[in-house]
Amino acid sequence: METEEKALLQQLREGSENALRALFDRYYKYLLVTAFRFIPDDERCKDLVQEVFYELWKRRASLELHTSLKSYLSRSVVNKALNEIKSRKRFQWEEDDKYAEVDSGETDVHDKMEHAGLEAAIHAAIDALPEKCRIVFMLSRFENMSHKEIAEQLNISVKTIENQITKALRILREVVTQYGAMLILSPMALFFQFFYK
């Protein structure tokens, strides 16, 4: 894989559209999913991924990778997604989350819990996280950015980052606890119904 990619990159530098196509096929879906974590709008994300590949093509001759191509492309799409979020007028980073409120009373999460299990419920809960919390969690958990890197990117303090992560973990843990309670209660309910008609 590694040497195959090296060869593709070399061909790309020389202007091969076939190489571009190969890299496109290899990374498009991954980049789309990455962008979607920040902007849950598939059309916008497709536009962003187009941008990333377009720039890759434009800069093919002078491309110097210090990391893998995958992380280069990934960082690129994350930056674009964040820039887009930042430029939305309504978006404001307020330093207000001094305490982590836990509110996992989302009906979607409960539905998933009952019908599709804990993992689905956790995923639904991630979807339902408040925007700032979700973005910080995504950047840390899935993009592996350090607290310091995230703080710089979003122009908020490291303490806020920590608060948001803690908030996310508390919310997700709440889901686990409720799922446990649900599992205990339903057979219990059946038990009581059976014996105490």
Add this chain to the structure above:
Amino acid sequence: MKEDYCISLLYQQFKGEITPSEASELEAWLQASEENRLLAQDMRKAWDLSAGYSMDIPVDLDAEFARLTDRIRVEETPARVVPLRTARFPWVRIAAAVVLLIVVAISIRWMMGGKEALQMAVTGKGEKKELLLSDGSHIWLNEDSRLEFPKSFSGAQREVRLHGEAFFEIAKNPEKPFIIETSTSEVIVVGTSFNVHAYEAESETSVSVQTGKVRFRPKSGSQELVLLPNQKGILTHQNTQLTAVPDQNLNELSWKTGRLSFINTPLSEAIADLQRFYHVEIAMDSRMTDCTYSSPIVNGTAREALTTLANVFHMSLSQTQEGHFLLKGGKCK
């Protein structure tokens, strides 16, 4: 130990980034009570289950790649005036022009005496307005501008008239193209976001596309430009010359976002953007013009922004009079 602190230690552990001293602190906390251990256990479970989080978005790779190559073609052929039709038979061209004239005439009549009452949003100097149209389109009006629009879009097209500058986020509706009429041109879209700069007093009208696709054409003649993201179409008023250029300036929309952003921007450009954004004058040593500056978000007062910049380059900042700043000395990083 505070629970929040321990949760952040747990997180470090999950990520495999916990330091030895932190690990022993965490261990002590875990030993302290069953409740703590349960908390840790549940969180670990939540963490593990979050790993599989992904979305499945249906994508037609062929179509998307075709889109990419289309754009590469557009950018790599020198963008010049694109005739609407390369007609071999002159009467086809005339017919097209006549159709266009009729369409424009009808649309003007429509707007003037149509069934829908025409509404108007006006901004004075230094004023900005944000509007939501009946179809869900979002428009930000810059200063000294005017937008005329019907209360509801009942025709086959959605039409508005603009004098000045506005940023458009058009609600998608392939059935009803959205048309912006300025004194010299028409901008036609389906659903997309872009900026139209059309002050009559200036020498040119420009359209900058952020997302989607836009067709830009002058009122006279049959030229038309198709503009894609990060492209800017410029129409000169004097000789109706229409060209497309790549749109490099991150800060074109600073009036709308209220923010400036610099990423490896040459200082000459950064200073120009700062001058325009804050309505001040800034003098700088000419040997600093090519130094690059990065500041993802610039905010605060002019003085604050310039102080930050001055610190980066070891320049001294002074204010010579109201609205005039001087940056002396300095060296590139």
